[in-house]
Amino acid sequence: MAHRNRRAFPRGSFPPCLIHRVDGIFRPEAAGPGRFSKASRRACPNREKVAAREMASRRRLTGEICLADEFILETHGLTKEFAGFFAVRDVALKVRRGSIHALIGPNGAGKTTCFNLLTKFLKPSAGQILYKGQDITAMAPADVARLGLVRSFQISAVFPHLTALENVRVALQRQHGSSFDFWRSKSVLDRFNGRAMELLSDVGLSEFANTPAVEMPYGRKRALEIATTLALDPEMMLLDEPMAGMGHEDIDKIAALIKRISAKHTILMVEHNLSVVANLSDIITVLTRGQVLAQGNYAELSKDERVKEAYLGAGHA
Amino acid sequence: MSALTDDTIPVTPRAMRDEMMVFGAMAVLLALVPLTDIYPFFVMQALCFALLACAFNLLIGYGGLLSFGHAMFLGTAGYCSAHALKVWGVTPELGIVVGVAAAAALSVVTGFISIRRQGIYFSMITLALSQLLYFIYLQAPFTHGEDGIQGIPQGYLFGIFNLSKPTVLYYVVLAGFLGGFLLIFRTINSPFGEVLKSIRENEQRAISLGYKTDQYKLLAFILSGTLAGFAGSLKVFVAQNASLTDVHWTMSGEIVLMTLVGGLGTIFGPVVGAFVIIAMQQYLAGFGQWVTVIQGVIFVACVLTFRRGIIGEIAHYFRRSL
Ligand SMILES: Nc1ncnc2c1ncn2[C@@H]1O[C@H](COP(=O)(O)OP(=O)(O)OP(=O)(O)O)[C@@H](O)[C@H]1O
Ligand SMILES: [Mg+2]
Numbered sequence: 001m002a003h004r005n006r007r008a009f010p011r012g013s014f015p016p017c018l019i020h021r022v023d024g025i026f027r028p029e030a031a032g033p034g035r036f037s038k039a040s041r042r043a044c045p046n047r048e049k050v051a052a053r054e055m056a057s058r059r060r061l062t063g064e065i066c067l068a069d070e071f072i073l074e075t076h077g078l079t080k081e082f083a084g085f086f087a088v089r090d091v092a093l094k095v096r097r098g099s100i101h102a103l104i105g106p107n108g109a110g111k112t113t114c115f116n117l118l119t120k121f122l123k124p125s126a127g128q129i130l131y132k133g134q135d136i137t138a139m140a141p142a143d144v145a146r147l148g149l150v151r152s153f154q155i156s157a158v159f160p161h162l163t164a165l166e167n168v169r170v171a172l173q174r175q176h177g178s179s180f181d182f183w184r185s186k187s188v189l190d191r192f193n194g195r196a197m198e199l200l201s202d203v204g205l206s207e208f209a210n211t212p213a214v215e216m217p218y219g220r221k222r223a224l225e226i227a228t229t230l231a232l233d234p235e236m237m238l239l240d241e242p243m244a245g246m247g248h249e250d251i252d253k254i255a256a257l258i259k260r261i262s263a264k265h266t267i268l269m270v271e272h273n274l275s276v277v278a279n280l281s282d283i284i285t286v287l288t289r290g291q292v293l294a295q296g297n298y299a300e301l302s303k304d305e306r307v308k309e310a311y312l313g314a315g316h317a
Numbered sequence: 318m319s320a321l322t323d324d325t326i327p328v329t330p331r332a333m334r335d336e337m338m339v340f341g342a343m344a345v346l347l348a349l350v351p352l353t354d355i356y357p358f359f360v361m362q363a364l365c366f367a368l369l370a371c372a373f374n375l376l377i378g379y380g381g382l383l384s385f386g387h388a389m390f391l392g393t394a395g396y397c398s399a400h401a402l403k404v405w406g407v408t409p410e411l412g413i414v415v416g417v418a419a420a421a422a423l424s425v426v427t428g429f430i431s432i433r434r435q436g437i438y439f440s441m442i443t444l445a446l447s448q449l450l451y452f453i454y455l456q457a458p459f460t461h462g463e464d465g466i467q468g469i470p471q472g473y474l475f476g477i478f479n480l481s482k483p484t485v486l487y488y489v490v491l492a493g494f495l496g497g498f499l500l501i502f503r504t505i506n507s508p509f510g511e512v513l514k515s516i517r518e519n520e521q522r523a524i525s526l527g528y529k530t531d532q533y534k535l536l537a538f539i540l541s542g543t544l545a546g547f548a549g550s551l552k553v554f555v556a557q558n559a560s561l562t563d564v565h566w567t568m569s570g571e572i573v574l575m576t577l578v579g580g581l582g583t584i585f586g587p588v589v590g591a592f593v594i595i596a597m598q599q600y601l602a603g604f605g606q607w608v609t610v611i612q613g614v615i616f617v618a619c620v621l622t623f624r625r626g627i628i629g630e631i632a633h634y635f636r637r638s639l
Contacts, residue, residue: 119525147528157522159515170515171526173508179528180536182509183500189508232526 014135035122069133072097072236072266073118073149078127080113080290087113089290091127095236100258102277105287106310111270112154114287115238118268119151131236150234154241154270156221160214164205164224167213171231199227203257203300219250226254230261237261238270243276255280286310333506335637336584340502343585347458347491357487358555364494365552370575370587371501372544375600378582379505380537381517382432385440385507386447387545387572389427392564394420394546399466399559400459413550420541420546423450428538432531451564469553480554493551497544502584504540506567509560534599574612578619580626585639589627 003043058247065177073095080088088110095101095253117123118129120141129137133151135192145151159167172192173179181188200206203223208216213224222242229237242258243251260265262280277284286293288310294301301307348362369391376382398416401407402536407415431442454460461467471480490593504510516523516530523530553559562568571594579590594612601608632639 027399045560121521121524140529141524142527142529145525150527153522153525157525158493159518159522162511162514162519166511170511170523174513174527178508179512180509180533182504182540184507185503185513186506186508189511216575228526 008287047313067086070097070158071095072132073268074130075118076128076130078114078117079125080110080117080122081125086290088117088124091287091290091292093292095266095268096283097283098262100262100269100280102281103287104272104274104277104284105293109287110290111287112240114149115240115270118238119149121151127239145232145234148232148235148238149238150229150232151238152225152229152240152242154244156218156225158213158216158221158224158228161212163212163274164200164216164227165193165196165209167224168228169193171228172196175232196231199231200224203227204229204253213288217303219246222246223250223254223257226257230265234265236266236268239267239271241270241272243271244272251276275291277306336502336639337633339585339639343588344495347495348488351484351487357483359595359599361487361490361555362552363592364490365548365555366572366575366595367588368494368497368551369545369548369592370572370579370591371498372548373543373572374576374581374583374587375504376499376537376541377576379513379517380534380541381520382534382538383440384431384443384538384541385569385573386427386443386445386566387542388564388566388568389422389447389450390424390542390545391552391568392559392561393423393450394549395553395559395563396454396460396466398470398550398553402472402553403466403469404459406470408476409472409480409554412553413547416550416553417543417546420549421543423547424539424542427536428542430620431536432535432538446529446568447564447569448566451561451566454561454564460559460561463561465558467558469557469559471554471557486554489500490551490555493547496590497547501544509533509536574616576626578615578626580629580632580639582639583626583628583632586626586628587617593627 071094073093075091075093078088078091078093079086091110091114093103093114103114105111113122117124120136120139120143124137127137128135131144131147131279134147136144136147136149139147159170160168168193169189172195173189176192178184178188197206197209200209203226205220205223205227208220208224213221216224222245226239229239239258243254246254251273258269258280261267269281271280281298283295283297284301285295286307293310294307296302296304347360347364351357360563369387372390373384373387376384376387394416397419402409402412420623427443427446430446431439434442436629455462459466471486473479474489478485478489480489505513512523512528512533515526516528516533520530549563552563575590575594576587577590578593579588580586597610597612597615604611619626625633628639
């Protein structure tokens with residue numbers, strides 16, 4: 001019955017046939033008869049593809065956006081315990097597709113730990129992570145990256161003895177196979193040079209193309225890291241303090257870059273520089289002692305007493 | 318491991334042309350050896366160890382993995398080739414294939430066991446596995462325990478090359494060495510090599526780019542073990558025996574030593590290191606037990622004063638990659 005009137009459903013409520021997917025977990029028994037449930041009964045590895053295809057076709061058919069589509073990333077009760085100490089506790093995060101979502105909080109609040117959990121560099125002690133409606137809680141970090149959820153690191157992570165161009169090429173190379181070919185000359189990688197140069201010039205690094213990353217100034221390394229991440233064309237990027245340690249000019253450049261790439265990529269970023277956060281982010285989640293303290297846009301949060309206290313208490317402006 | 322590999326790579330972009338020129342010079346010089354007074358047996362032996370050290374270097378210098386059990390590949394290939402040649406009476410080329418295949422199989426198994434471990438744990442596991450193998454070879458009847466397999470027939474390679482002639486044998490060993498060396502050189506400069514280097518430089522970052530780093534490290538391990546086995550098979554024709562010394566842990570240590578002395582993570586370093594160490598053993602043989610002490614001193618001096626090794630220091634001085 002709902003099929004014909006799907007457009008009539010208000011945002012946030014869903015036709016019953018989609019409910020089984022709303023929380024991102026596949027429950028084939030919850031699905032009605034038909035193509036979809038048949039597909040979802042197939043072996044696990046196919047589920048994600050089938051789901052994506054189904055979702056795309058449904059979207060085409062109906063023009064409706066369903067929940068898993070609206071939020072690209074969701075966590076439920078995400079918790080990480082280090083020997084009795086809760087670095088992250090019961091965090092429920094929802095990142096809207098296409099938004100710039102900032103994660104802020106005083107030092108030691110658990111922001112980086114959160115990132116490590118989301119990208120599976122750490123195993124959660126409890127909770128669930130859904131990316132594009134798919135449960136990724138048990139996945140390996142490399143697989144998460146392959147799904148298009150790619151992170152950068154708080155401590156600049158480049159390949160120091162590779163040139164800037166080579167750094168970016170390593171990322172480009174992964175998607176195009178041939179990475180196990182030990183018998184071929186690396187000159188086959190030259191076909192990525194054009195794209196790599198494009199990415200480098202996007203972040204203002206053209207003249208550094210042949211400079212080993214180790215010889216680049218700190219700010220440039222951060223920019224190189226972003227270029228390398230962008231090379232994967234990830235649907236969602238997690239940036240951990242992308243501007244830490246940069247001068248004013250570089251900050252403006254990177255802020256402009258982030259704004260630009262947010263047109264095509266969802267961004268979740270940790271940042272201490274509040275003016276950057278204010279300018280860039282659509283929504284902000286405040287984390288303290290591993291827990292979500294508040295969430296809202298900058299105007300709302302700057303009025304929030306608890307947020308002020310948390311920041312003043314930790315010695316921030 | 319990174320403490321060992323830091324700084325070993327000159328920071329100028331790798332110039333493959335330099336390397337190819339040095340390679341050409343090395344090949345010509347080695348080809349001229351039989352025309353000189355140099356004892357060919359010594360050079361052949363050194364070439365086998367040079368290939369072994371190069372294979373080892375592929376793993377540590379480019380993959381950042383310090384294997385402390387590489388003798389197991391040398392010894393396994395040696396025993397298997399020797400057994401096939403002597404007992405089964407196969408042709409030399411088949412003898413080599415048997416040895417290399419055995420080393421490859423062994424590297425697949427040991428690689429699966431060890432590759433997930435990081436740093437010192439990886440080294441410990443490779444050491445433990447090679448010790449395990451040592452005791453198996455000590456007990457197994459086909460190795461003849463302490464006696465080893467002696468008097469291995471050399472035969473005719475491909476039915477043409479008479480390996481009992483020193484000059485013929487020399488060129489065959491040289492060809493084997495150069496072939497193995499080129500394969501390693503290509504591997505380092507391949508798409509795979511690029512990923513391997515990125516893993517050595519920053520494994521977490523490589524993972525975050527979607528690389529399943531264990532698989533790349535495993536392939537590097539298998540390539541390294543197989544090539545080390547090839548060196549072991551060649552050595553059988555030179556020494557005409559296969560014995561426990563080749564699987565002993567001191568051999569694994571010597572491989573590390575050769576690579577460090579020559580220059581970790583340099584292309585030609587392990588070759589130079591192997592020649593230096595083998596020459597020392599040859600010419601200082603008169604000092605008996607003292608050779609070990611002298612080697613120890615050199616090792617310490619190397620680590621303390623020229624960390625980059627002979628070739629590493631030269632390359633660094635000229636800011637070239639060698
Ligand atoms: N591997 C670990 N073992 C034990 N405790 C840890 C570990 N990693 C992080 N912690 C602790 O968890 C807490 C949160 O750390 P985290 O790095 O996530 O903070 P953060 O919000 O990123 O801080 P900063 O703004 O300084 O980067 C800290 O108290 C830290 O000491
Ligand atoms: Mg942090």
